[in-house]
Amino acid sequence: MQIRTAVTTALASAGLVATGLLVGNRVNLLPVDASSNAATYDSLFKVLFSIGTTLFLGVAIVLIYSLMRFRRPPGDGADGIAIEGNLPLEIVWTAIPAVVVLFVGIYSYDIYERMGGMAPLMDHAAMDHAAMGHEAMDHGAMASAPTPAPRIWGGIGPATTAADPAATTVNGAAPLPTLPVEVTAMQFAFIFHYPDNGITSGELHVPLGQPVELRMEARDVIHAFWVPQFRLKQDVIPGQTTVLSFTATRPGSYPIVCAELCGAYHGGMRSTVVVHEPEAFEAWRAQNTPLTST
Ligand SMILES: [Cu+2]
Incomplete structure (x- = not known):
C-alpha cells in the first residue's frame, strides 16, 4: 500500500x-x-x-x-480525527x-x-564621484573630481559585456559605434535629444542593430522609462543621470511607457520608439537635423 x-x-x-x-x-x-x-x-x-x-x-x-x-458524509456530526x-x-x-x-x-x-544590471556595483567607486558630482547632495571633496560617465544601470544584451557596449556585433558584422541619446523626463512627457546633430524629438528614433545608450534625467519627480518589447525598464531620477543601453533587433514602433506613478496624468505619459532600418534612420536623421547645427 x-x-x-x-x-x-x-x-x-x-x-x-x-x-x-x-x-x-x-x-x-x-x-x-x-x-x-x-x-x-x-x-x-x-x-x-x-x-x-x-x-x-x-x-x-x-x-x-x-x-x-x-x-463530511450526511448525518455525520462528529469531530474530525485529531491529527498533529x-x-x-x-x-x-x-x-x-x-x-x-x-x-x-x-x-x-x-x-x-x-543584462548589465550589476555594472554599477562593479565600478561603484568610480561612478560614485560622477553620480554625486553635480547634484544637490554635497559630497565634499568628491565634487571636484573629474566626472566620468555616471552609469547607474545599463541593460545590455547577451552579445556584449557591460564594460564595453560598443563591442556589440550584429550577425558577425563589424562593431557599430554607440548612438548616444539624452532623455529628459518631466510631468508628463519624454523628450529625446541627439547630441550628435542637435535633433530634439518627442519620439525616440533608433536604427536597427546599432547599440543605443540613453542618458536619462528627470526635471521634476521620479519617472521610469519602460519599453515592454525591449524588456527594459529604468528609473529616471531628478539630479542623477541613469543610463540604459540596448540594441534594437526588430523594426517597428513600440510604446514607451512611464512606469513610475508621477502625478495626475501619469497614465498619459507615453511616447513611441521607432526602430528603423539603418538607411531609413539616416533619412530620418537627415530630414530632422536642424539647419543651424550647434
Ligand atoms: Cu512619469
Whole structure:
C-alpha cells in the first residue's frame, strides 16, 4: 500500500512538472521581442512561468480533490480525527519551497548580471564621484573630481559585456559605434535629444542593430522609462543621470511607457520608439537635423 502511494505521488509529481514545463514553454504571454535583451529575459520568464504553473496546478488539484474526497458524509456530526504533526511531510513542504526560492533567486541574479544590471556595483567607486558630482547632495571633496560617465544601470544584451557596449556585433558584422541619446523626463512627457546633430524629438528614433545608450534625467519627480518589447525598464531620477543601453533587433514602433506613478496624468505619459532600418534612420536623421547645427 505504501509503495503504491509512493509510486502514485511520484507519477503525479512528474506529470505536474511536465505540464508546468509544457505550459511555460508553449504559452507566450509576452509581447513581441525587439531588443537583444529580450531572449535573456524571456528565458527567465519561461522558467518562472513553468514553476508558477506547476505550483498552481498542484495546489489547486489537491485542494479540489480534498474538498470532494474528504467531504463530511450526511448525518455525520462528529469531530474530525485529531491529527498533529508529521515530520516527513513538514520536511518535504519546507525543503521544496526552499530549493525553488533559492534556485529562482540565483538564476534571477545571473540574468540581471548578464543584462548589465550589476555594472554599477562593479565600478561603484568610480561612478560614485560622477553620480554625486553635480547634484544637490554635497559630497565634499568628491565634487571636484573629474566626472566620468555616471552609469547607474545599463541593460545590455547577451552579445556584449557591460564594460564595453560598443563591442556589440550584429550577425558577425563589424562593431557599430554607440548612438548616444539624452532623455529628459518631466510631468508628463519624454523628450529625446541627439547630441550628435542637435535633433530634439518627442519620439525616440533608433536604427536597427546599432547599440543605443540613453542618458536619462528627470526635471521634476521620479519617472521610469519602460519599453515592454525591449524588456527594459529604468528609473529616471531628478539630479542623477541613469543610463540604459540596448540594441534594437526588430523594426517597428513600440510604446514607451512611464512606469513610475508621477502625478495626475501619469497614465498619459507615453511616447513611441521607432526602430528603423539603418538607411531609413539616416533619412530620418537627415530630414530632422536642424539647419543651424550647434
Ligand atoms: Cu512619469
